[in-house]
Amino acid sequence: MREDPLLGSNPVHLEPGYGIAAVTCRLPAWRLQPAAAQAFYQAAIRCHDQAWRGTLSHFGLTLTSPHLWAGAQGRQYGGACGRNDTGREAFYCAADQTIVMPFDSMRSIARYGSGYALAVVSHEYGHHIQQQVGVMAAFQARAQTVGYSSQAGQLLSRQLELQAWCFSGMFYGTSTGRGSITRSLSRQAYDNNSHGGDRRGELRMHGTNQNAANWFGWGRHPSLDPSARVHPSIYECNPWAARDAGWLE
Numbered sequence: 161m162r163e164d165p166l167l168g169s170n171p172v173h174l175e176p177g178y179g180i181a182a183v184t185c186r187l188p189a190w191r192l193q194p195a196a197a198q199a200f201y202q203a204a205i206r207c208h209d210q211a212w213r214g215t216l217s218h219f220g221l222t223l224t225s226p227h228l229w230a231g232a233q234g235r236q237y238g239g240a241c242g243r244n245d246t247g248r249e250a251f252y253c254a255a256d257q258t259i260v261m262p263f264d265s266m267r268s269i270a271r272y273g274s275g276y277a278l279a280v281v282s283h284e285y286g287h288h289i290q291q292q293v294g295v296m297a298a299f300q301a302r303a304q305t306v307g308y309s310s311q312a313g314q315l316l317s318r319q320l321e322l323q324a325w326c327f328s329g330m331f332y333g334t335s336t337g338r339g340s341i342t343r344s345l346s347r348q349a350y351d352n353n354s355h356g357g358d359r360r361g362e363l364r365m366h367g368t369n370q371n372a373a374n375w376f377g378w379g380r381h382p383s384l385d386p387s388a389r390v391h392p393s394i395y396e397c398n399p400w401a402a403r404d405a406g407w408l409e
């Protein structure tokens with residue numbers, strides 16, 4: 161931790177109880193169609209901006225909204241990351257701060273409903289926050305040193321991913337029950353994320369399905385007691401200071 165100024169001991173992780181703003185998020189009608197999906201994602205990004213802006217400014221940072229690329233076909237994407245080599249339906253490109261959600265690859269998730277699509281935007285937005293606060297750059301520097309696909313590199317990647325789910329959970333934990341963010345959407349996000357972990361044949365870059373769900377759930381409500389009166393905080397979303405190594409698998 162001490163030799164880790166930009167990951168686990170990044171200042172944003174060190175203030176117990178400090179969270180994000182509750183927002184009344186208004187999302188346009190969902191349709192499984194490229195332009196409608198793009199408008200929906202863009203509105204969801206604005207809601208996340210609203211939730212996080214004050215938090216970043218509390219830490220002396222000015223939030224910049226991420227760009228969105230949500231073209232009809234992934235092969236049309238030509239942003240700074242070149243192409244989608246993640247094998248995933250969507251990804252975050254830190255190099256140009258863009259959430260990339262091609263309609264064709266997202267279809268397999270989005271066909272289940274708006275809550276599933278929203279869960280993906282929200283996760284990718286978590287990576288944007290990591291970029292904004294310096295965690296992403298620290299991750300990249302460290303992973304480059306140890307090798308992205310080494311055991312140490314895979315653990316770092318899981319920590320990064322699990323934190324993105326936790327940050328997403330914070331959004332649902334503070335804004336569910338307001339505007340368009342219904343309990344049903346929050347349940348759909350949990351369900352989506354509980355299938356978001358490492359898949360057969362992949363490196364261990366994301367964490368198990370169980371841990372994807374665990375960290376999302378912990379971000380939403382950081383207590384083992386479902387009835388505890390707790391509220392989401394960044395402090396509880398720090399996989400570099402995890403209390404249980406099992407949660408990093």
Ligand SMILES: [Zn+2]
Nearest residue numbers: 283287321324
């Ligand atoms: Zn991710």
